[in-house]
Amino acid sequence: MKPIVRRRESLSFAQKLSRLRERLREPRWRRYGATMLAGKVAGVAITLLIMAAVSGVFFATVYAADNPVKAADVVNPVNTAWTLIAAFLVFGMQVGFTMLEAGFCRSRETVNVLMECIVDTCLCGILFYAIGFAFMFSHGNGFIGYHWFFLQGAPETYESTGVAFLAVWIFQFAFADTCSTITSGAMIGRTGFLGDLLYSICVSGFIYPIIGHWAWGPDGFLATMGASGYFLPTLGQSFHDFAGSTVVHTIGGFVALAGAIVLGPRLGRKFKRDGGGPMLPHDLTIAASGGLLLWFGWYGFNPGSTLSAMDFVGIGRVATNTTLAACAAGLTAMLYAYTLSKKWDVGFTVNGFLAGLVAITCPCYWVSPTGAVLLGGVAGVLVCLGVELLEWLRIDDPIGAVPVHGFCGIWGTLSLGLFACGKYGATGPVAPDNSAPLAGLFYGGGMTLLKAQFVGSAIITLATFGVSLAVMYAVNLTGTLRVSEEGELYGLDLHEHGISAYPEYVISSLAAPAGMPKDLTVHGAVAQTASKFSALTSPAGD
């Protein structure tokens, strides 16, 4: 047996392994290894025992005091977070509007469009803080609110929504901004910047908030009508507009119409009935992308109008209805445009899905997905007809703001009276309240809802159009509404803003379609009136 001695030289790993193999065959080495292993295991076991014994002395478990969380402590923050997300999405629509308007105008007026969109937003924010929110959402009488000017004296949460007051403020500011941006759409290319500022102040500060109060104010006469003691007590139903087909879009569209009529068309614009056609858009990439951004922002516009994440079924339904109406409208507009020109027209398609979105904005909470598809499909055709109507009336609307927002806003509002499916009533901060569901004509609800919608829409449309015509004429009298002829021919960008949007490229002079058939037909009476309007309203001199 070899003695257990230490060797003098050190072994390599391979040599150590073979030595181990050898040793494992010998019983006394095996005994020695087993003893060592047993010792190590015993040591670990003792350590663990000591730890277990000592931990009871040194480490005590602490339980937190019972902290009951009330429902309102969770519900209000959740609803506020939802409202804010929606507000940010709606504000994102400003990018969409800017891109859409810039894309459809000519390159010589692009900077003007960019400036007007940005400045409209800034102006609207200040006005809405100072007087707009107060007029629109505070208590007062049926026509106007008169509390919370400059947001003074405002409570922490808004009414029964439980949402933070200032979160509701920014949400509604984004809506007001949308309306004021729509108005500039039909007035592109010939509006003086000062005139734009003046009428924007009137729209953001007065027209939108005051007329909007009638439908959305806590005591607005259209919101409370149909019950005894209120406007039209025998009507039996109040005016409903979930996210603003009328309040935002119809108002915006008809202010735009008033502006376009008072301004007259851009110089050089020949209408289809005189052998001309619409002026070509200078960047359809931006225009189409802007339209899609608007669609994206609409996912805040409509679902956010619940002001409640707790009505989770509601927000899911609204988002789906919004999507389906846009899809249907885009397709029907594209198909109808094909019948008009035998071409798959991108301008009509973009305006088509926008029209669907505008139309679904009012009824989105109360219709079924099928209803959304149907009413969106109708909106797509309506917008094409509207564009053709304006062209026939010799009104120059470069982006189709009036047909998309004005006409389809009215259709959307009325369609609630047809398509409300009788299952949904009102949204709420904790849960929806479906005790008094809205049912439209097609779902056995009779004519009541349709009549209420018609009354509300007609009152708001006529009031808006009348007041905005007066405002536009007044601004025109100051001489600032329409830019001088020289300035317009030079290009608004250089004339008003001193810079071209594309200084590296020659501004195209060919902003009119070539090769249109000459068709000098008889004028209609309405068209003659419209052209007389333009003649009357062109400012004297420069």
Place this chain on the structure above:
Amino acid sequence: MTKIEAIVQPNKFENVKTALIELGVDGMTVSEVRGHGRQKGHTEVFRGREYSVDLLPKVKVEVIVDEDIVEKAINAIMKSAYTGKIGDGKIFLYKVEGAIRIRSGERGVGAL
């Protein structure tokens, strides 16, 4: 045959085109160009700094016509492009050595 090269204001171009077509001029070449005559150009402003830009956008119309309508064409262009202000443009005349229609191989006035 004479080539008439007219450099006109962009917003007057439609008038010029209509006038030439009415005259019976069948073909033209149009390009968008920049340039200036004796006028000073315009000033652009960016971030508070003024930039002088002396090349203004213009439209150049080139037509080749037969001798007997050269004067009529010049008059038509002058009447339709006139505004009375600086920047109305200029007309240049060149002699053309020949013209050939690519499709048929015709030469001379018949190629116009």
